[in-house]
Amino acid sequence: MNPAIETILNHRSVRNFKNDPIPESNINEIIRAAQSASTSSFLQAYSIIGVTSQEKKDRLAALAGGQTYVSENGYFFVFCADLSRHLTAASVHEQDISASVESTEGFMVAVIDAALAAQNAAIAAESMGLGICYIGGLRNNLEAVSSLLQTPDNVLPLFGMAVGWPDSYQEQKPRLPQTVIFHENEYNEIKHAQLRAYDQTIFNYYRSRANTKKEITWTSQVSSALAKSKRLYLNKFVPQKGFMK
Amino acid sequence: MNPAIETILNHRSVRNFKNDPIPESNINEIIRAAQSASTSSFLQAYSIIGVTSQEKKDRLAALAGGQTYVSENGYFFVFCADLSRHLTAASVHEQDISASVESTEGFMVAVIDAALAAQNAAIAAESMGLGICYIGGLRNNLEAVSSLLQTPDNVLPLFGMAVGWPDSYQEQKPRLPQTVIFHENEYNEIKHAQLRAYDQTIFNYYRSRANTKKEITWTSQVSSALAKSKRLYLNKFVPQKGFMK
Numbered sequence: 001m002n003p004a005i006e007t008i009l010n011h012r013s014v015r016n017f018k019n020d021p022i023p024e025s026n027i028n029e030i031i032r033a034a035q036s037a038s039t040s041s042f043l044q045a046y047s048i049i050g051v052t053s054q055e056k057k058d059r060l061a062a063l064a065g066g067q068t069y070v071s072e073n074g075y076f077f078v079f080c081a082d083l084s085r086h087l088t089a090a091s092v093h094e095q096d097i098s099a100s101v102e103s104t105e106g107f108m109v110a111v112i113d114a115a116l117a118a119q120n121a122a123i124a125a126e127s128m129g130l131g132i133c134y135i136g137g138l139r140n141n142l143e144a145v146s147s148l149l150q151t152p153d154n155v156l157p158l159f160g161m162a163v164g165w166p167d168s169y170q171e172q173k174p175r176l177p178q179t180v181i182f183h184e185n186e187y188n189e190i191k192h193a194q195l196r197a198y199d200q201t202i203f204n205y206y207r208s209r210a211n212t213k214k215e216i217t218w219t220s221q222v223s224s225a226l227a228k229s230k231r232l233y234l235n236k237f238v239p240q241k242g243f244m245k
Numbered sequence: 246m247n248p249a250i251e252t253i254l255n256h257r258s259v260r261n262f263k264n265d266p267i268p269e270s271n272i273n274e275i276i277r278a279a280q281s282a283s284t285s286s287f288l289q290a291y292s293i294i295g296v297t298s299q300e301k302k303d304r305l306a307a308l309a310g311g312q313t314y315v316s317e318n319g320y321f322f323v324f325c326a327d328l329s330r331h332l333t334a335a336s337v338h339e340q341d342i343s344a345s346v347e348s349t350e351g352f353m354v355a356v357i358d359a360a361l362a363a364q365n366a367a368i369a370a371e372s373m374g375l376g377i378c379y380i381g382g383l384r385n386n387l388e389a390v391s392s393l394l395q396t397p398d399n400v401l402p403l404f405g406m407a408v409g410w411p412d413s414y415q416e417q418k419p420r421l422p423q424t425v426i427f428h429e430n431e432y433n434e435i436k437h438a439q440l441r442a443y444d445q446t447i448f449n450y451y452r453s454r455a456n457t458k459k460e461i462t463w464t465s466q467v468s469s470a471l472a473k474s475k476r477l478y479l480n481k482f483v484p485q486k487g488f489m490k
Contacts, residue, residue: 115360
């Protein structure tokens with residue numbers, strides 16, 4: 001196994017960071033890594049906001065649900081879907097690109113571009129010995145996040161990423177079996193027996209892990225989480241920001 | 246610079262593959278790497294389809310726009326957003342998760358999960374000396390792709406990834422300057438001078454590269470591409486497949 005794959009397979013989210021600063025050269029290398037990712041039709045349809053203001057980090061932590069690791073970390077990134085600069089580019093050439101910018105395709109391209117860049121950043125950071133945690137909680141209130149970070153129309157913050165020197169590690173959570181995630185040539189619908197077996201794996205994992213033990217299965221966890229139907233305001237907010245109008 | 250970052254920074258899409266097979270152990274390691282990525286609320290809302298049937302690869306190549314590297318490669322993956330197994334999980338617990346599954350948030354989670362997994366797969370493959378190319382062209386005709394791969398409702402193929410031993414490498418394309426992509430604490434709208442400078446960089450790159458020279462700037466390239474407003478059928482097709490209804 002080579003070092004890159006070792007880094008990838010060793011991933012677990014880190015939610016406890018030491019108070020040590022991250023050298024600027026590391027941050028620059030992480031951003032360079034993000035920019036090296038593939039991008040659809042060379043659009044580079046994303047932006048990265050580095051939040052260094054402690055006041056803004058505290059505010060983001062409150063907005064995201066009060067997690068300490070959003071405010072207490074070595075560095076905090078926000079990854080955004082961004083088709084704003086393409087509108088500027090098109091205005092130079094007097095071309096109308098609004099149908100593309102407002103389409104589902106345009107939104108997918110921007111979200112995928114941002115996510116590919118983010119995952120490169122994650123691997124780069126982890127390869128330096130840093131820990132990371134994605135923060136989807138920013139989507140609890142994107143209106144306030146957008147206003148805090150002053151993102152204009154056609155730019156949508158998607159998620160944050162807390163980075164820092166790990167103070168403690170969680171155990172790795174067992175993923176769905178490869179036979180569930182992976183299909184050869186055609187999609188196979190999941191069988192109840194597969195879900196039951198995985199439920200047992202996850203039940204055992206949560207019951208035996210060192211910290212924050214609980215008794216829960218995967219199916220009960222995900223169905224309870226999704227039954228709450230979080231963030232439905234995004235159905236309207238995303239079009240308001242200029243995507244999928 | 247550590248080996249993982251070296252792999253990441255060395256990325257360029259590969260579109261010419263040798264006819265050599267990829268050992269199954271490598272493919273398994275690539276899938277394991279994909280599954281190690283972060284996933285929103287542990288949903289693991291994606292599936293990976295490995296296309297090994299040459300007939301299906303040829304058909305996908307035709308659907309994607311006729312690129313030879315979609316049919317001629319060592320391996321071909323299709324990454325899908327997938328909330329289908331969560332509906333099965335919820336049915337076990339008699340919970341109604343349809344509002345979540347049909348929401349913009351649900352779609353974003355599934356697309357981001359799939360993209361993070363895909364980028365882990367890309368880095369893992371490249372760290373083995375393999376080359377990769379993302380194939381957004383599958384989105385030219387997702388109805389035919391879905392039917393070929395027999396994906397049910399609530400599963401949406403997003404993009405392909407051709408993998409293989411590189412037969413030739415392209416030069417790396419210069420990315421937007423870090424000052425354009427990266428913002429500190431608040432978003433800065435792009436200045437025309439920044440776009441003009443980057444246009445010059447890209448013009449020089451295309452004019453001087455070894456293969457397929459052309460004379461084009463970044464702003465003219467992206468505004469022409471987006472003025473065509475590709476794949477508008479997705480505005481309706483994505484809801485038909487159960488997402489963002």
